[in-house]
């Protein structure tokens with residue numbers, strides 16, 4: 001496994017100097033999309049997944065986060081995409097809880113100024129919490145001079161949002177299921193260069209999702225008649241997904257990924273109250289992908305807690321799929337991306 005260290009060496013070099021002289025440390029991370037889905041918690045308090053998952057990290061979508069620990073601050077303050085978060089908001093509390101873990105490791109109580117921004121729609125099923133917490137942990141660990149192996153950074157990110165554990169890694173990543181009290185971390189399965197798949201994201205609605213994943217999966221566990229079956233079948237799906245990636249077997253990966261996605265959505269749709277994330281453009285996109293598959297294109301779909309459809313394409317197939325999906329009624333735009341690298345400190349100036 002790769003052991004990317006978010007090390008103290010270079011951290012001060014990579015801190016950006018502001019006009020006032022205070023030092024920020026910046027990190028970037030990419031969202032990931034799960035091919036084998038995480039939906040359900042074995043330990044809600046510790047945020048330990050009930051099922052194993054496997055994901056790909058997306059290069060063209062980026063969260064950038066910068067942070068400064070500062071003795072003059074009385075509380076953490078957070079700006080997200082240019083808007084200040086209220087300290088009482090659930091997002092701000094989640095960020096402060098994550099920072100508390102890192103402060104405890106560093107032996108400091110200094111409060112932080114956090115500024116974070118996404119170059120893609122936030123909270124619309126494009127995994128902004130995944131890249132967001134991965135970037136936050138790397139930036140904060142760098143600012144606090146913590147020598148944190150990627151596994152430890154992944155564990156801390158998981159406690160905040162389990163999918164974030166996977167964005168510490170580039171290419172293909174796996175997050176195991178855990179038991180009550182088991183503090184699991186994600187791990188690298190293969191780097192991006194192992195199999196240069198392409199992903200076309202069809203944006204089927206720009207707004208934030210109605211019900212967030214955290215609430216949704218607790219409701220699913222409590223009420224979906226299919227939840228237990230979903231959990232019991234997950235290990236076999238994860239093993240099949242891993243094997244398909246390692247063998248670069250597109251047909252096998254397509255089959256198990258679509259099955260995992262549709263099973264997760266069956267659990268969502270049979271939750272009370274129901275979690276219906278798809279809209280008419282989602283269905284039209286799925287139909288278009290079905291016809292592309294029938295014409296021999298190597299492409300498959302996956303969807304998360306939102307209406308967007310992610311089309312995973314064999315190397316070289318992305319442009320054809322992007323052109324087809326851009327013409328689907330209700331699709332406002334398409335994003336095309338290669339597989340991306342791990343979360344990392346970033347020395348580029350904050351524009």
Ligand code: DP6
Pocket residue numbers: 033034036037038039047053129160161162163164213214215304305
């Ligand atoms: C549908 O990681 O957002 O995207 O751990 O409660 O923060 P929390 O949930 P989150 O759930 C992601 C669910 C999913 C599937 C996946 O990414 O595996």
